[in-house]
Amino acid sequence: MTIQPLLSVRHLTTEFHLADKQIARALEDVSFDVMPGQTIGLVGESGCGKTTTLMAIMRLLPASGRITAGNVYFNGTDLLTLSEHEMRSLRWKDMAIIFQGAMNALNPVMKIGDQIREAILLHNLMQRQAAEQRVDELLEMVGIPRLRRDQYPYQYSGGMRQRAMIAMALACSPDLLFADEPTTALDVMIQAQVLELLKQIQKNLGLAIVLVTHDLGVVAEMCDTVVVMYGGKVAEYGPAELVYNQPQHPYTQRLLEAFPDLSRSIELSAGSHRPDALSGGQDLATIPGTPPRLNALPPGCRFNPRCNKSMEICTQSAPKLVDMATPGSGARQLAACHLLNGTEIEDL
Amino acid sequence: MNENRTLFKRNLSDFWKAFRRNKLGLLGGFLVLTAILAATFAPLLSPYMPTEVIRDANGRGLTFAPPSVHAPLGTDDAGRDIWSQLIYGARVSLTVGFLAGFIAMFVGSLFGILAGYFGGRVDNLLMRVTDVLLVIPDLPLMLVLVATLRQMDLRISPLVVLVAVIGLLYWTSTARLIRSQVLTIKERQFVARSRAIGAGHAHIIRKHILPQIMPLIVTNTVLIISTAILVESGLAFLGLGDPTKPSWGAMLNFAFDRSAVTNGAWWFYLPPGFAIVWVTLGCVLLGNVLEEMLNPRLTAHHLESNQNMIAIQKQGGE
Amino acid sequence: MTVIVVVFINFMLFRVLPGDPVRAVIGRNVRISAETQQALREQFGLDKPVFPDQFFDTLGQWAQGNLGVSWSLRRPVSEVLMSKLWNTLLLIGLGQVLAIIFGVTLGLLAGWKRKTAIDMGALTFSLVAWAIPTFWLGIILLAAGSAWFGLPTAGIVSPANTGKPLITILPDLARHLFLPTLTLTILYLGEYMLIMRSSILDVLSEDYILTSKAKGLSDWQVLWRHALKNAMLPIVTLIALNLGFTVSGAIYIETVFSYDGLGKLFQTALVKQDYPLLQGAFLLLAVSVIIANMAADVLYAVLDPRVKET
Numbered sequence: 001m002t003i004q005p006l007l008s009v010r011h012l013t014t015e016f017h018l019a020d021k022q023i024a025r026a027l028e029d030v031s032f033d034v035m036p037g038q039t040i041g042l043v044g045e046s047g048c049g050k051t052t053t054l055m056a057i058m059r060l061l062p063a064s065g066r067i068t069a070g071n072v073y074f075n076g077t078d079l080l081t082l083s084e085h086e087m088r089s090l091r092w093k094d095m096a097i098i099f100q101g102a103m104n105a106l107n108p109v110m111k112i113g114d115q116i117r118e119a120i121l122l123h124n125l126m127q128r129q130a131a132e133q134r135v136d137e138l139l140e141m142v143g144i145p146r147l148r149r150d151q152y153p154y155q156y157s158g159g160m161r162q163r164a165m166i167a168m169a170l171a172c173s174p175d176l177l178f179a180d181e182p183t184t185a186l187d188v189m190i191q192a193q194v195l196e197l198l199k200q201i202q203k204n205l206g207l208a209i210v211l212v213t214h215d216l217g218v219v220a221e222m223c224d225t226v227v228v229m230y231g232g233k234v235a236e237y238g239p240a241e242l243v244y245n246q247p248q249h250p251y252t253q254r255l256l257e258a259f260p261d262l263s264r265s266i267e268l269s270a271g272s273h274r275p276d277a278l279s280g281g282q283d284l285a286t287i288p289g290t291p292p293r294l295n296a297l298p299p300g301c302r303f304n305p306r307c308n309k310s311m312e313i314c315t316q317s318a319p320k321l322v323d324m325a326t327p328g329s330g331a332r333q334l335a336a337c338h339l340l341n342g343t344e345i346e347d348l
Numbered sequence: 349m350n351e352n353r354t355l356f357k358r359n360l361s362d363f364w365k366a367f368r369r370n371k372l373g374l375l376g377g378f379l380v381l382t383a384i385l386a387a388t389f390a391p392l393l394s395p396y397m398p399t400e401v402i403r404d405a406n407g408r409g410l411t412f413a414p415p416s417v418h419a420p421l422g423t424d425d426a427g428r429d430i431w432s433q434l435i436y437g438a439r440v441s442l443t444v445g446f447l448a449g450f451i452a453m454f455v456g457s458l459f460g461i462l463a464g465y466f467g468g469r470v471d472n473l474l475m476r477v478t479d480v481l482l483v484i485p486d487l488p489l490m491l492v493l494v495a496t497l498r499q500m501d502l503r504i505s506p507l508v509v510l511v512a513v514i515g516l517l518y519w520t521s522t523a524r525l526i527r528s529q530v531l532t533i534k535e536r537q538f539v540a541r542s543r544a545i546g547a548g549h550a551h552i553i554r555k556h557i558l559p560q561i562m563p564l565i566v567t568n569t570v571l572i573i574s575t576a577i578l579v580e581s582g583l584a585f586l587g588l589g590d591p592t593k594p595s596w597g598a599m600l601n602f603a604f605d606r607s608a609v610t611n612g613a614w615w616f617y618l619p620p621g622f623a624i625v626w627v628t629l630g631c632v633l634l635g636n637v638l639e640e641m642l643n644p645r646l647t648a649h650h651l652e653s654n655q656n657m658i659a660i661q662k663q664g665g666e
Numbered sequence: 667m668t669v670i671v672v673v674f675i676n677f678m679l680f681r682v683l684p685g686d687p688v689r690a691v692i693g694r695n696v697r698i699s700a701e702t703q704q705a706l707r708e709q710f711g712l713d714k715p716v717f718p719d720q721f722f723d724t725l726g727q728w729a730q731g732n733l734g735v736s737w738s739l740r741r742p743v744s745e746v747l748m749s750k751l752w753n754t755l756l757l758i759g760l761g762q763v764l765a766i767i768f769g770v771t772l773g774l775l776a777g778w779k780r781k782t783a784i785d786m787g788a789l790t791f792s793l794v795a796w797a798i799p800t801f802w803l804g805i806i807l808l809a810a811g812s813a814w815f816g817l818p819t820a821g822i823v824s825p826a827n828t829g830k831p832l833i834t835i836l837p838d839l840a841r842h843l844f845l846p847t848l849t850l851t852i853l854y855l856g857e858y859m860l861i862m863r864s865s866i867l868d869v870l871s872e873d874y875i876l877t878s879k880a881k882g883l884s885d886w887q888v889l890w891r892h893a894l895k896n897a898m899l900p901i902v903t904l905i906a907l908n909l910g911f912t913v914s915g916a917i918y919i920e921t922v923f924s925y926d927g928l929g930k931l932f933q934t935a936l937v938k939q940d941y942p943l944l945q946g947a948f949l950l951l952a953v954s955v956i957i958a959n960m961a962a963d964v965l966y967a968v969l970d971p972r973v974k975e976t
Contacts (some may be wrong), residue, residue: 067657
């Protein structure tokens with residue numbers, strides 16, 4: 001009996017209508033699965049579509065955004081078919097999000113405790129008294145002293161605000177947590193704390209986490225599965241071990257080349273051997289060239305202009321995802337590159 | 349040298365294109381332009397002199413006559429043509445407004461630049477002064493000042509008095525605006541670099557700061573002028589203008605004092621006000637469109653309509 | 667600190683005002699002997715050096731509430747001012763409150779539903795309202811109101827009702843107040859609308875609004891619970907700033923509607939060159955605006971927790 005994925009994104013395609021009538025194709029044919037209790041990392045450079053993916057799933061795209069194709073199955077239901085009203089009751093209760101730059105994502109004129117309580121009461125999970133208690137529990141869970149619940153965001157440090165956001169995100173015990181760059185803009189010590197916190201929470205509450213980041217070290221430390229995105233498409237997708245040790249896509253290879261310590265075989269189970277390179281904040285090394293402009297995409301493969309292994313076919317057609325894992329190993333490692341001759345896949 | 353000129357021309361044509369696209373800006377420009385033209389060509393456009401009394405067949409003044417063929421906007425309480433008064437009044441209103449506006453703009457920009465650039469005590473002093481001026485209610489202060497100046501028997505035309513008073517009180521908003529802009533510019537790299545190579549203050553201000561704040565100054569001037577015109581009309585309405593050279597505000601003063609309202613002579617009190625609105629609105633529209641072009645608000649907010657978020661195209665044939 | 671400056675300015679201004687006060691009191695009657703003139707001067711304290719004697723004398727008098735005697739009305743200035751103060755407060759207060767209520771609501775809707783009909787309409791209205799001179803709108807409404815609706819054209823209450831207790835004359839008062847208040851409201855509404863709209867647009871672009879939406883709040887809930895309080899902060903500042911301008915507006919409106927308040931008093935004093943009255947009125951107006959500004963600062967600090975600490 002196979003476990004059903006908690007979240008199943010299929011062929012998600014979005015575009016943005018820009019000011020001067022141009023259209024930016026932000027996401028194209030993005031697919032991946034999130035199993036219950038699993039951590040999946042979404043990596044890539046700025047602008048590759050990681051955040052857009054999260055926003056599209058939660059249907060929080062800005063006014064210029066459109067989802068033009070695909071399905072987003074959550075516990076079997078396609079979120080894209082729900083009404084806004086139904087979506088609202090789902091938000092936060094079943095899936096919550098910690099935004100990038102979460103330090104500013106709190107209302108400055110409202111007490112922290114009240115903001116958290118609002119989330120609980122909104123979804124009618126319990127009475128007011130119980131909600132108050134839960135707020136205290138949540139704050140304790142993230143290591144914020146109970147006494148500080150009546151303070152305002154400006155009285156918290158950056159790291160504390162981040163933790164408050166986490167507490168708020170967990171308020172309704174969601175099954176799925178989206179974390180968009182949770183450690184960026186924090187200093188190194190705090191980064192480690194926040195990551196530790198997330199790992200603990202996941203262990204204790206068994207929720208699934210989709211971690212968006214450009215920090216490969218963080219992903220290596222926390223994630224079971226990795227999705228590498230480039231130019232709005234999935235470049236590579238598979239178990240973290242396989243992707244890190246045997247990267248198939250040229251882009252992934254280049255990324256990992258910058259982190260020699262990571263590409264060695266590492267124990268990726270929780271809490272074990274931590275490679276030296278993982279002091280947090282390790283950014284992507286520069287690959288010459290710049291990411292493609294989404295309203296003026298190159299023909300064929302999107303990575304082609306910066307690829308050092310490009311062939312003629314790369315300018316003509318976009319590669320499809322193929323499975324490069326050893327047949328029968330039980331795992332799947334997908335990559336989209338013309339160089340590869342793996343097994344074609346049907347359902348993704 | 350030539351490339352500077354071509355660059356300038358290209359910028360100008362871009363500017364014109366963007367400007368043309370904005371209908372409201374064009375409207376504003378039209379309104380202001382017509383007013384200026386009317387004022388300039390006043391003698392050509394008015395059938396009578398504003399002080400001339402139109403007489404009927406018996407030689408009596410045609411007082412409070414409604415609009416007719418002879419007088420398109422009727423006559424006032426002494427039989428003078430309103431239309432002519434209106435056209436000539438444009439000269440006064442516009443002149444006072446523009447002059448006062450320029451003075452306010454000049455003083456404001458000067459102080460703003462000085463305060464922003466030199467900072468420290470100069471800045472503090474300026475802030476104090478603007479704070480005080482901001483707090484004191486403007487009209488009472490102006491009335492008192494005008495009364496004082498008039499009393500002093502200085503033999504200046506009352507209009508000059510108005511220009512001076514308005515100009516000297518309305519520079520504060522400009523000053524603050526320019527100051528904050530200068531502060532941001534000052535922080536930028538090239539200023540520090542210029543200082544490092546020994547450039548003098550005047551040089552830096554002229555070459556680096558001034559070009560950057562020029563657009564802001566221009567926009568602000570247009571808006572200040574509109575305020576100046578409004579304020580002048582108010583002061584004139586209260587009787588502080590020049591009775592021999594009535595502006596639109598003064599015309600309204602006459603209308604009110606000489607019972608145009610009770611006599612139902614709407615042609616007396618409506619047109620001058622309408623003219624004021626015409627020009628003021630024109631300036632505001634112009635100013636707004638300039639501001640839009642300088643600081644366009646691009647991003648939508650989070651609650652903006654998203655009914656089209658899911659726009660999944662159906663595959664053909666289903 | 668500002669108060670001191672204002673007081674000083676006031677004093678200097680009026681001492682500079684030539685037109686020998688004594689002469690004005692006496693009028694055109696030049697046949698008064700030089701000795702009598704000198705005696706009068708002494709009585710008014712005008713023979714002492716201006717500074718510091720006259721200055722501190724006057725200051726002392728003002729502190730005691732003695733603002734001199736009105737030349738034209740032959741009553742103490744402070745008494746005259748007090749009797750008219752409430753009328754103006756009523757007018758301004760009503761006008762501002764209505765303008766705030768309507769303006770803020772309209773601004774909220776306009777910013778929320780940007781670029782829709784309501785936004786465009788509100789913007790147009792504000793734009794035009796700004797360009798309309800206060801007194802002109804007053805004149806138009808006066809003409810229209812009296813001609814079409816028979817509304818009174820002057821005064822606060824009909825002459826027959828002067829001095830009667832408030833309750834009985836309420837309808838009459840309302841009729842008289844209607845047009846002037848309407849004028850004020852229309853004119854100030856536009857400004858509040860614009861500021862609120864701009865404020866709401868800023869607030870709604872903030873990250874915490876997206877968080878609220880992500881929590882599952884409906885648009886209306888987001889507006890009401892999170893956006894509104896943040897957006898109202900600039901309005902408080904605006905109200906304070908506006909007080910100066912409202913006073914100016916009152917001068918025009920009270921003149922047009924012959925409404926017996928401070929504004930009309932000011933204008934009359936100006937015309938009649940009644941300097942003590944003018945000076946006293948100016949002092950009162952300036953000081954009240956300053957006090958109101960300070961109150962607004964306090965209010966702002968109460969509303970915005972971030973400010974409290976400073």
